[in-house]
Amino acid sequence: MAEKPASVLMLSLGGTIAMTTGNGAGGAVPTLTAEELIAAVPGLADTGISVEVQAFRQLPGASLGFDDLTELATLICDSTASGAVDGVVISQDTDTIEETAYLLDLLHRGSAPIVVTGAMRNPTLAGADGPANILAAICTAASRTSHGLGALVVFADEIHAAQAVRKTHSTSGATFQSPNTGPLGHVVEGMPRLLSRPPHRLTVPLKMVTRAARVGLYTATLGDDGTLLAGAADLDGLVVAGFGVGHVPQRLVEKLATLAARIPLVLTSRTGAGPVLKSTYAFPGSEGDLQQRGPIGAGFLDPYKARILLHTLLAAGADRATIVAAFAAAGGTGDAVRWPWPILDPQPEMLHA
Structure with a gap:
């Protein structure tokens, strides 16, 4: 009996990959349908993959919200539960890919991979990269090799874990990088080739994500007097991007300590790579000083990923103890067994046969 061809569901959210010009707007805007995106991919028919x-949406990445992505996660859960599709591809604007991918990764407990991709050059420009990225994403989503990995970002033939990837350049086609880990692998001749696999997957039950949460992100800067923290007391949670390993100006310490006594406050590094430390420095405003006053260290999570995690935890009704345990596990500086929910094995099912 012939093996059933791999099946992939592709969901389009809009973005540069779906943008064209010439409609009088003076610049590129999302106009292409998902069908038109697929039709522009050379070599797709030769793969034998059913797509x-x-x-799903026709929006720039900057206009997507948590409600959109929670609805998207629900659709993916419903679509993959029966096993009718082998994987899911999300095409969207690159502005928020790193946040979309991590949120979907947190909310997806299925083994079918979710592969997020986009384009840096829209279809009207020379060297448009959308078709190649879509093809690589579809091939990755269809492969059994990718099963169990949760959400991935596939761009320029590189495969990145959602938790690690960042957009690092405003215009370069090689913008997506994973500073702390490097890519998981590459797409070679239409096949995903993995060089490593994450040791585990950490997820939050989608059915628990029912509350509205307002989580802010505050970046410490030279000479900062904390004036912009004035409205933070009205938030449900706050992420602070500190200098280096987690430092802030001394004059911010009391304000942050007061906030940390009222709402979950997570300390990250604004550098985008490397961890927040715990006790190397002890001067006022250092990471050691701050974390004795209530802020929660984010470990290796960058500010944007930390905000996604904190928002998801609060939306799931997590208390402070749960949030502390979750960041210790997700940040890579604590024991993963502290994660509040069951931990998933990222190995594909075929490796256990």
Whole structure:
């Protein structure tokens, strides 16, 4: 009996990959449908992969919100639960890919991979990269090699873990990098080739994410007097991007300590790579001083990923103890067994046969 061809569901959210010009707007805007995106991919028919396409949103990445992505996660859960599709591809604007991918990774407990991709050059420009990225994403989503990995970002033939990837350049086609880990692998001749696999997957039960949460992000700067923290007391949570390993100006210490006594306050590094430390420095405003006053260290999570995690935890009704345990596990500086929910094995099912 012939093996059933791999099946992929592709969901389009809009973005540069779906943008064209010439409609009088003076610049590129999202106009292409999911069907039109697929039709522009050379070599797709030769893969033998069955692709179902659906337009989910037609928005720039900057206009997507948590409600959009929670609805998207629910659709993916429903679509993959029966095993009818082998993987899911999300095409969207690159501005928020790193945040979309991590949120979907946190909310997806299925083994079918979610592969997020986009384009840095829209289809009207020379060297448009959308078709190649879509093809690589579909091939990755369809492969059994990718099963169990949760959400991935595939861009320029590199495969990145959602928790580690960042957009690092405003215009370069090689913008997506994973500073702390490097890519998981590459797409070579239409096949995903993994060089490593994460040791585990950490997820939050989607059915628990029912509350509205307002989580801010504050970046410490030279000479900062904390004036912009004035409205932070009205938030449900706050992420602070400190200098280096987690330092802030001394004059911010009392304000942050007061906030940390009222709401979950997470300390990250604004550098985008490397961990927040715990006790190397002890001067006022250092990471050691701050974490004795209530802020929660984010470990290796960058400010944007930390905000996604904190928002998800608060939306799931997590208390402070749960949040502390979750960041110790997700940040890579604590024991993963402290994660509040069951931990998933990222190995594909075929490796256990």
